[in-house]
Amino acid sequence: MARQEPGRYRSIFISDVHLGSRGAQAELLLDFLRHNEAETWYLVGDIVDGWRLRKGWYWPQAHNDVVQKLLRKVRRGARMVYIPGNHDEFARDYLDHSFGGVEVADRAIHVAADGRRLLVIHGDQFDVVVRHARWLAFLGDWAYESALALNAHFNRVRRALGFEYWSLSAWAKLKVKNAVNFIGDFETTLATEAHKLGVDGVVCGHIHHAAIRRIASIDYMNSGDFVESCTAIAERADGTFEILRWQAILAQAPEIAPAPEPAAA
Numbered sequence: 685m686a687r688q689e690p691g692r693y694r695s696i697f698i699s700d701v702h703l704g705s706r707g708a709q710a711e712l713l714l715d716f717l718r719h720n721e722a723e724t725w726y727l728v729g730d731i732v733d734g735w736r737l738r739k740g741w742y743w744p745q746a747h748n749d750v751v752q753k754l755l756r757k758v759r760r761g762a763r764m765v766y767i768p769g770n771h772d773e774f775a776r777d778y779l780d781h782s783f784g785g786v787e788v789a790d791r792a793i794h795v796a797a798d799g800r801r802l803l804v805i806h807g808d809q810f811d812v813v814v815r816h817a818r819w820l821a822f823l824g825d826w827a828y829e830s831a832l833a834l835n836a837h838f839n840r841v842r843r844a845l846g847f848e849y850w851s852l853s854a855w856a857k858l859k860v861k862n863a864v865n866f867i868g869d870f871e872t873t874l875a876t877e878a879h880k881l882g883v884d885g886v887v888c889g890h891i892h893h894a895a896i897r898r899i900a901s902i903d904y905m906n907s908g909d910f911v912e913s914c915t916a917i918a919e920r921a922d923g924t925f926e927i928l929r930w931q932a933i934l935a936q937a938p939e940i941a942p943a944p945e946p947a948a949a
Contacts, residue, residue: 704732708910727764764787802885
C-alpha cells in the first residue's frame with residue numbers, strides 16, 4: 685500500500701468521535717488535527733456522546749482540547765459544518781444556527797472540486813433500529829461499550845507481546861452475518877436516498893465502518909470513527925477522495941510526532 689502523507693486537503697469529514705465516552709480516542713484525534721488542514725471540515729455526527737454523558741459525567745482535558753482545536757481552525761479561516769447524529773441529537777435543537785463560527789445543519793450538500801454534489805448526513809435517520817426500537821439501540825450501545833472495554837485489556841496483552849492493535853468489534857462486524865447484512869442494507873439505503881435527491885454521492889457516518897465504494901450510480905463514502913479505526917474521509921484539490929487511516933499512517937511514518945500546540949489565537 686502506498687504511504688499516505690498527512691497534509692492539506694480541500695475538505696475533511698470526521699464522525700463518531702464520541703467525546704464524553706471512555707472509548708473516544710481523543711489523543712489520536714488531536715494528533716490528526718495537528719497534522720492535517722482543510723478548507724472545509726465536516727463533523728458528521730456523534731462528535732459528542734450525549735447518551736454516555738447522561739449516565740455519568742466524563743470529560744477529561746483531552747476531550748476539551750479537541751473542541752478547542754476545532755474552534756481554533758475556524759478562527760484561522762476554515763469553514764466547519766456540524767451535522768448532529770443520534771448520540772449528539774441535542775444539537776438538533778440548534779439547526780441553522782452558528783456557534784463560534786461552526787454551522788449546525790441537519791444535512792449539507794458538498795460540491796466537490798470536480799463538480800460532484802454529495803449529500804452529507806450522519807445516517808441514523810435511515811437506521812431502522814434507531815428510529816423504531818430505541819431501547820434496542822441503547823442495548824446495542826451497551827454491548828459495544830463492553831466490547832471496547834474487553835478489547836482494551838486484550839490489546840494491552842498484545843502490545844506487551846509486540847503485536848499491533850486488533851479490533852474485536854471490527855472483526856465481529858465482518859464475521860457476524862447479521863452485522864454484515866446490516867452494513868450492506870445501510871449503505872444501499874443511503875445510496876438510494878442520494879439518488880432520490882438527485883445528487884452524485886453521499887458522505888455519512890453512524891455505523892463505524894469506513895468505506896468508499898460505488899453503489900449503482902452513487903458514490904458512497906463513510907468516514908468511519910475515531911473510537912477504534914481512527915479514520916476520516918479526505919478530499920484532495922482535484923476532487924479525489926480517500927480514507928485516511930490515522931493509526932496506519934502513524935505506523936508507516938513513526939517520525940510524525942505530536943506537535944506542540946501554538947498559543948491560542
